[in-house]
Amino acid sequence: MTKDQFEDKNPPRHFSQPIKRKAEFIKPPNMLKAKVGSGGLSDEIIEKAQSLLQNNAIDFQPLADMYLGLMMEGINSANSEDHNHDGEVIIADMLYPAMQLKANGGMFNFPLVTSISDRLVQFLEVIEEADANAVEIVLAFHTTIRAVINGKITGNGGSHGTEILSALNKACVRYFEKHPENHNKTVQDYKTKF
């Protein structure tokens, strides 16, 4: 078979395209492996580290208060009518503390804070505009997280925790049913997410 056999008077556009990106592959020497050797760590060491994590005596309250304060500032900024920020900045001001609460709650024995904040992050990630109803929902999340922190509800909150999460989920679903236009379709489908 020769090249001529493939040639046509009007070849398709995809034929013989120039290479768009030239990539160079580099395999750096694995100095890390050479230093640490092999064999991994024993389960005993990992369990010791895990128990250290679970029994840490760090007080989460001041940290949570700081992030809840930041979130309230974001809520107030979204509610104020004379703000000059664009929509994305307003959402980001509420998203950042929500993400921090999600990240840190579970690390400091407040997994329920993580679960609730996770839902809030998902909500804020898909809305395109922080309208009044959306801000109401964020405020509901804020109040709930505040209650969990003040009530020192460590652990997952049992059946009460599940009920709280379910109620917040339903609020989000109701919001998107009422305002489908405010849901960023390119991110995810709220029906499968919530």
Add this chain to the structure above:
Amino acid sequence: MAYQLHRISVLVVEDNQPMLDITKSLLITFGVGHVIGAQNGEVGYKRFCEYNNDIVIADWMMRPMDGISFTRLVRNDSKSPNPYVPIILMTGFSERRRVLQARDTGVTEFLVKPFNARELYKRLVQVIERPRQFVRSTDFFGPDRRRSRNASYKKYEGPRRRDNDFHNPETLKDIQEQQRKAHEILQRIRDEEGLDKSDRFDINSDSSGSEKEKE
């Protein structure tokens, strides 16, 4: 025989002091010899230039410099002592687009917070045992973004369409093999339909079958 982690140094860049303390404590419990902390990306980069750590663990959201900008600096700055250093990015974000964003800046591994001791250990094992090759292209420098092992060495099996494919003996062999398979499939169809080489398929016709069948 176990890992000799006391031989390595790890830089932890995290603006949240309790979180920084916990991560450092976990690494020390694992037996890491030197654990150095930094409060943000800017301080972190200074420490990295000073200590040339073996592994970097960085938070995403930090001010004034976040983990993404820090990663770009480590990978691309001419003063960086080791642009190939494994960087584990810690974050509360787990959405796909965030993970892709982090990956595209040159992060080696992603650790979603909250995490436990085993998850942190798994990321360390990953960077020790399965280091990624690096890719340098016009718009990217960082670990190979493809996850499969030896992905870059996987033989291309799609159609050959470039001019130079016909001059390279290796790719010409592929083309001949693809042609042979195509002829086999065509022959099988002809056998099944009872057609010979002179028959032509009329693809514009509504009715299925060949011109011969129409006759």
